[in-house]
Amino acid sequence: MTGDSDVMPPRVTRRKTRDATVLDVAAAAGVSPSTVSRAIREPQSVSEAAYAAVMRAVEETSYVPNRAASNLASNRSGTVAAVMPAMSYSVFADTIHGLEAVLSEAGIQLFLGTTDYDSGREEKILGAFLGRRPDGIVLVGASHTPGTRQLLRRSRIPVVETWDWSDDPIDSLVGFSNGAAFTAVVEFVLAAGYRHPTFGGWLTGDDSRAHSRRDAFRDTLSRLRPGEPVRIVDTAARGISVEAGAWLVDEVRKIHPETDVLVCASDIFATGAILQAQSLGLRVPEDLAVTGFGDFEVSRFLHPPLTTIQTPNEGIGRRAGELLLERIAHSDADPVSIDLGFTLLRRASA
Template sequence: MTDAEPSAPPRLTRRNTGTVTLDEVAALAGVSPSTVSRAIRDPEQVSLAAYEAVMRAVDETNYVPNRAASNLASNRSGTVAAVMPAMSYSVFADTVHALEAELSAAGVQLFLGTSGYDEAREEQIVRAFLGRRPDGIVMVGASHTEGTREMLRRARIPVVETWDWSDDPIDCIVGFSNRDALTAIVEHIVEAGYRHPTFAGWLTGVDSRARARRDGFEDAVRRLLPGEPVRVLDTAEHGISVEAGAWLLGQVREQHPESDVLVCASDIFATGAILEAQRRGLAVPGDIAITGFGDFEISRHLHPALTTVQTPDDLIGRRAGELILERIADPDAAPVSLDLGFTPIVRDSA
C-alpha cells in the first residue's frame, strides 16, 4: 500500500466516439495509469484510497478493461468453456451453477455451449471454443467424435469429462457409471418382487449415457432373471420429454402387457408415465410400477413419489471446477479419475 490518497481531479467528459481508455480513467481518478492497472488486476497492490478512487472512475466511465495484452503476456485467457447437452434439465443446470461458482471465485469466467445431445454439434462447439483459447474445457459425457477427442488432446489444456465413466478419458473425468446405476435399480425391483421389467429411453439419439443405462438393464435382467425376455422401448422420434413418457406408458401396455415395472432412463420419462397412468385410471405401483433416473426436483412431489437414482449434480460441478483450476495452476499434474458414485432412492412408485 504505497500510493498516496489522490486529490479530486477536475471532472472529465467521455469522448463522443470510441471506448474509454486507461489514461482517461487514471486522469479521472487522479492516479497513474499503472495504478489503475494494479487496482483492477490486484487490489492488494494499491492503497485503499487509490482503489476506491479507481473504482469510482471505472463506474463513472463504464470502463471495460482490455484483457488482451495481459492474456498474451500470461498465455492465459481467464476463461473456461463447458459443453452441455442442454440447460433445460435441472440436473445439468445444477452442475453448471456449481461449476460457475468455483470458477468465478477464482476470477475465471465460464463460457457455455449446448449440443442438444448431438456429437457432431458438440464437435463444432469445441472447435469454436478452442479458437478463443480457453484455459480449460469441461464436457458432459465421455463419448465424443474422434475429431473432438483429437482436438482436445492437441489443445494441451485441462479437460474434465463429467456425468459418465470411462477407462480411457481424454484427461480428467469426474462422474459415475451410468451402467452400474441402472443395474442397482434392477437389483432393487427384483428384490421387491417384480419379475417382468421393461426398459424405456431415447436410444436412437446420440445420448451415450442412455445407452449405458440400457446396457446395465440388459445385463442385470439376464443375470437376475434368467429366461426372462429383455424388453426395451425406444422413444425414437419422440425424443426426451414428458410427452414421450406418456407415450411410453401406452406402448408398454400395448406391446408388453405382462410387464409389471417400467424402468425409465430419465425422470422426465417417468414423470410423463406416472401422469399418463393416472389419466388412464391405472394404479402405480399396483397395476404397473415405474422408476426413473436423476432424482429431479419434481420426482419427490409426484403421487406416488418416484423411485429413482440420485446423481451428484452439484458435486460434479464443484469437483470439475476444482480440477480445472488445479490443472491450470499446475499443467504438469497427473490426470485424475474421480468416481463420485450414485444413490438409489426408493420411494412409493416401485
C-alpha cells in the same frame, strides 16, 4: 445587410473523451499502478484498505479493465467452454450453475454450446470453440468421435469430462458410473418383488449414458433372473420428453402387458409415465410401478413421489471448475478422475 456568403457556419466543438486508465485509478486511489493491477487481478494480494481504495477509484473513474491486453500478456483468454446435450434439462442446468459459480469467482467467462445428443455436432462446436483458444473445456459425457478426441488432445488445453465414467478419459474426469447406478435400480426393483421389469428410454441418438443404462438393465436382469425376457422399449423419433414417457406406458401395455415395473432411463420419461398411467385409471405402484433417473425437481412432487437415482449435478460442475482452475494455474499437474457417486432414492412409485 450581410449576404449569405458572409454567414459563417456554426462552429461544432467536440469535447475530447477517453477511457480511464490504470494511471487514473492509481491517482484517484492514492496507490501505485501496480497495486491497482494486483487489486483487480488478485484481491487477496493487497491489504483490505488498498483494495477498498482501488474499488472506490474504479467506480469514480468508470474504469473498465482491458481484459484483451491482460489476456494477451498472460497467454490466456480468460474463458472456459462447456459443451452439453441441452440446457433445457434441470440436471445439466444445475451442473452449469456449479461450474459458473466457481469460474466467475476467478474472473473467468463461461461459453456454452449444446449438441442435442449429436456427436458430430459436438465435434463442430468444439472446433469453433478451440479457434478462440479457451483456457479449458468441460464436456458432458465421455464418449466422443475420434475426431473430437484428436482435436482435444492436440489442443493441449485442460479438459474435464463429466456425467460419465471411463477407463480412458481424454484428460480429467468428474462423474459417476451410469452402469453402476442403473444396476442399483434393477437390483432394487427385483429385491422389492417385481417380476417383469421393462426398460424405457431413448436409444436412437448418440446418448452413450442411456446406452450404458440399457446395458446395465439387460446384464443385471440376466444375471439375477436368468430366463426372464429382457424387455426394452425405445422412444425412437419421440426423443426425450414427458410425452414420450406417456407413450411408453401405452406401448408397454400393448407389447409387454405383463410388465409390473417400468424402469425409465430418465425422470423425464418417468414423469410422463406416471401421469399417463393415472389418466388410464392405473394405480401406481399397485398396477404399474415406475422408476426414474436423475432426481429432477418435479420428481419429489409427483403423486406418488418418484423412486429414482439422485446424481450430484451441481457438485459435478463445481468440482469440474475447481479442477480446471488447478490445471490452468499449474499446467504440469497430473489429470485426475473423481467418482462423485450416486444415491438411490426409494419413494412411493416403486
